[in-house]
Amino acid sequence: MVANKLAYRNNDRAIVIGGSIAGLLVARVLADYFKTVTIVERDPLPRQPLQRKGVPQSVQPHVLLAKGYQILEQLFPNLGFILTKNGALKIDWVKEFHHFNLVGWSPNTDDSLDFPPSEVISFTCSRPLLEWTIRQQLGEFSNIHIVDGYKVTQLLGDATQERVTGVVLRSLKNNTSEELLADLAIDASGRSSQSPKWLANLGFNSPPETVINPLLGYATRRYKAPENFQANWKVMLISQAPPHQTRLGYLAKIENGEWIATLGGYGGDFPPTDDEGFLKFAASLRDATFYDTIRQAQPVSPIYAHRATANRLRHFDRVKLPQGFIALGDAVCALCPVYGQGMTVSALAAMVLQDCLRENNLQQFQKKLAKEISFAWTLATMQDSRFPTTVGAIKPQKVNGLAKIMQWYTEKLLAKATVKPSLHALCTEVFQMLRSPLTFYHPSVIWQVLSKL
Numbered sequence: 001m002v003a004n005k006l007a008y009r010n011n012d013r014a015i016v017i018g019g020s021i022a023g024l025l026v027a028r029v030l031a032d033y034f035k036t037v038t039i040v041e042r043d044p045l046p047r048q049p050l051q052r053k054g055v056p057q058s059v060q061p062h063v064l065l066a067k068g069y070q071i072l073e074q075l076f077p078n079l080g081f082i083l084t085k086n087g088a089l090k091i092d093w094v095k096e097f098h099h100f101n102l103v104g105w106s107p108n109t110d111d112s113l114d115f116p117p118s119e120v121i122s123f124t125c126s127r128p129l130l131e132w133t134i135r136q137q138l139g140e141f142s143n144i145h146i147v148d149g150y151k152v153t154q155l156l157g158d159a160t161q162e163r164v165t166g167v168v169l170r171s172l173k174n175n176t177s178e179e180l181l182a183d184l185a186i187d188a189s190g191r192s193s194q195s196p197k198w199l200a201n202l203g204f205n206s207p208p209e210t211v212i213n214p215l216l217g218y219a220t221r222r223y224k225a226p227e228n229f230q231a232n233w234k235v236m237l238i239s240q241a242p243p244h245q246t247r248l249g250y251l252a253k254i255e256n257g258e259w260i261a262t263l264g265g266y267g268g269d270f271p272p273t274d275d276e277g278f279l280k281f282a283a284s285l286r287d288a289t290f291y292d293t294i295r296q297a298q299p300v301s302p303i304y305a306h307r308a309t310a311n312r313l314r315h316f317d318r319v320k321l322p323q324g325f326i327a328l329g330d331a332v333c334a335l336c337p338v339y340g341q342g343m344t345v346s347a348l349a350a351m352v353l354q355d356c357l358r359e360n361n362l363q364q365f366q367k368k369l370a371k372e373i374s375f376a377w378t379l380a381t382m383q384d385s386r387f388p389t390t391v392g393a394i395k396p397q398k399v400n401g402l403a404k405i406m407q408w409y410t411e412k413l414l415a416k417a418t419v420k421p422s423l424h425a426l427c428t429e430v431f432q433m434l435r436s437p438l439t440f441y442h443p444s445v446i447w448q449v450l451s452k453l
């Protein structure tokens, strides 16, 4: 089977720029089509699940949506088993995610309601543990090589500048540069991608960008769970409520009996990073449960702030690109993290690439990717735009009759989902990206929302 796949353009080598989630997942897909896949990562990669400089967000919480996990399992069938072995906790999002949303607590907080096990499953763990586990899995592929401690500094073009033929790497240890040739170079270097500049150096237009910045700041701390602590949640979220309630609190059980606790503030209402300020901010959330819970626990880390959270879309699909080059992951679409979509969007990109390679249709990649990520982009940017402080916010459209009805219906649906388990399960599936939001308009759902039962 692999031999057939290799027939694609007789490719010898693909280079992936960046060895974080997007780079690792895409390398796995490329391994079926290229003789050699080389991941170039500027950080020296730790042998343990530790945070690293090139992924500063790794100390912040990372929700893996059920859709993202489903794709990961497709790429690495053993992943659930290995994650469990490494200490990650399996989570059933319908049962074990307690959410205080715009209307109130999700119905799974009510012990009198029955929630059978659902298939909306993923794992909760620290971001370094997840990335390290995926990296371990790539070790099983003899044609994937990771060159760490090297930074890509430019793309190489052929004489006609129509095709990318490789990259220039600089060793961060001794500062020497060398060329690495390839048939395909993939930019998976994240938010701070330099490929718009590299493309311009080859004579191509840089992709236009859309930036919608909610001015959101996070502050995150790890805690040791108190001994004998009992709770039927694995993840708890007290959400912000636009336009005026800017604050949120996120708490998740992770490996080693620890919790990761995050406070967030929109519109420049940044949570403090000192002990007292952190707790005071926690006490100011719309519901006291988050504060009451962390108050009982022992902090085991400093408080880390993170403020690079703007939604940034680089429209690579709207410019002519050289052959042999594509971009994906946060380098294309970096999202406000509150909705937990970034890694899942990277996983979706890996699947789009797999389809394009299978159909020998790489030139359509950026257009197909743009389509695939539009739901995640729209959800994050529409929600963030509901805060008056968001920079570059989408202007509210003239509210016509239909839009008013849809808004009224959505609010009714969310309110009903706080008391009706079937609607709660459906909303969870949609927000975990397992089902289309169009499902909300299925006649059987409309009936449940509008009936008095």
Ligand SMILES: Cc1cc2nc3c(=O)[nH]c(=O)nc-3n(C[C@H](O)[C@H](O)[C@H](O)COP(=O)(O)OP(=O)(O)OC[C@H]3O[C@@H](n4cnc5c(N)ncnc54)[C@H](O)[C@@H]3O)c2cc1C
Residues within 6 Å of the ligand: 017, 018, 019, 020, 021, 022, 023, 040, 041, 042, 043, 053, 054, 055, 057, 060, 061, 062, 063, 064, 065, 150, 151, 152, 153, 188, 189, 190, 191, 194, 218, 306, 308, 309, 328, 329, 330, 331, 337, 339, 340, 341, 342, 343, 344, 346
């Ligand atoms: C505060 C915060 C919280 C988040 N929370 C969530 C969440 O809950 N759920 C979720 O799914 N997503 C979350 N995300 C998003 C998530 O971190 C990213 O979507 C995910 O890591 C995929 O990004 P990536 O691999 O494209 O880029 P990154 O993770 O940013 O990695 C880029 C990699 O490229 C390397 N690199 C950069 N330049 C070069 C170069 N020139 N040469 C070689 N290597 C280079 C870097 O060292 C790094 O390893 C969050 C993001 C932030 C900022």
